[in-house]
Amino acid sequence: MKMMTCKEASHLISAGRECPLSRRERWGLRLHLWLCDNCRRFERQVRFLGLAMRMLARRTETDASGPELPPEARERIRQALYSGDGADR
Amino acid sequence: MTQVEADKDSPEYWLDDHGGALYRYALARLRDAHRAEEAVQETLLAALQSRDRFSAHSGLRTWLIGILKHKILDQFRRDAREIPLDDPDPGPDDEDAVVASSFRADGHWSSRLADWGDPEASLENGQFWVVLQRCLDLLPKRMARLFVLRELQEEATEQICQEMAITPTNLWTMLYRARMGLRQCLDRNWVGEARG
Numbered sequence: 001m002k003m004m005t006c007k008e009a010s011h012l013i014s015a016g017r018e019c020p021l022s023r024r025e026r027w028g029l030r031l032h033l034w035l036c037d038n039c040r041r042f043e044r045q046v047r048f049l050g051l052a053m054r055m056l057a058r059r060t061e062t063d064a065s066g067p068e069l070p071p072e073a074r075e076r077i078r079q080a081l082y083s084g085d086g087a088d089r
Numbered sequence: 090m091t092q093v094e095a096d097k098d099s100p101e102y103w104l105d106d107h108g109g110a111l112y113r114y115a116l117a118r119l120r121d122a123h124r125a126e127e128a129v130q131e132t133l134l135a136a137l138q139s140r141d142r143f144s145a146h147s148g149l150r151t152w153l154i155g156i157l158k159h160k161i162l163d164q165f166r167r168d169a170r171e172i173p174l175d176d177p178d179p180g181p182d183d184e185d186a187v188v189a190s191s192f193r194a195d196g197h198w199s200s201r202l203a204d205w206g207d208p209e210a211s212l213e214n215g216q217f218w219v220v221l222q223r224c225l226d227l228l229p230k231r232m233a234r235l236f237v238l239r240e241l242q243e244e245a246t247e248q249i250c251q252e253m254a255i256t257p258t259n260l261w262t263m264l265y266r267a268r269m270g271l272r273q274c275l276d277r278n279w280v281g282e283a284r285g
Binding site for chain 2: 042045050055061067069073076
């Protein structure tokens with residue numbers, strides 16, 4: 001089997017975050033990673049980016065002093081919710 | 090109206106008690122104030138229509154967030170399918186600049202990747218989050234949104250995966266570019282800085 005390039009390996013590392021790789025892709029990638037320090041770093045970085053995204057979202061959603069629903073939007077939603085066929089239907 | 094609905098959970102308080110939390114949850118994922126407002130409105134309307142299905146022991150907030158999650162998932166699907174003019178879909182072969190500059194013609198990395206050391210330590214540093222936001226803002230909007238949503242989808246991975254396989258857009262290419270772009274941006278603006 002021909003050794004995959006770093007570019008191909010980086011595509012598989014990324015795609016593998018979304019969907020399971022085929023057995024052939026998995027083995028090819030494993031072999032490449034075993035020999036390639038740079039791609040091992042890339043894989044760690046990609047994993048770290050995922051962690052950072054999850055933490056970023058958690059920071060935003062739990063930050064009580066964070067962004068507030070703008071007053072105009074709040075009013076618009078109130079209208080949509082509670083006027084006409086509102087809560088006491 | 091059923092008796093399971095305690096007074097404090099009465100729909101007239103939903104917007105005041107939970108609007109802010111729903112908004113922040115949506116904003117963290119959709120990265121767009123207008124879309125987040127719409128998601129909150131859709132969520133509360135849907136909740137109002139199906140409020141008979143709410144059972145108090147699950148907690149109102151949890152129930153509302155559950156509905157919001159579905160709305161966000163719908164948004165992800167729409168995003169993945171539609172190709173807006175201002176953020177064209179990449180063809181699999183047309184290289185973007187970051188990818189092109191990252192590799193040599195023979196497919197090797199063009200330079201050694203920087204060692205990010207203990208990246209978890211970055212997570213403790215407030216400045217890191219500022220840089221990360223800025224790096225996300227540098228990506229095309231739809232690409233950033235799809236990437237964030239994709240990384241945050243804990244559930245239904247298999248389902249999403251099957252859907253992705255039949256989306257007409259190059260979702261994988263976009264997510265790949267998002268990762269390559271963010272990686273390079275952090276390399277330049279965070280890891281480099283942190284090292285002096």
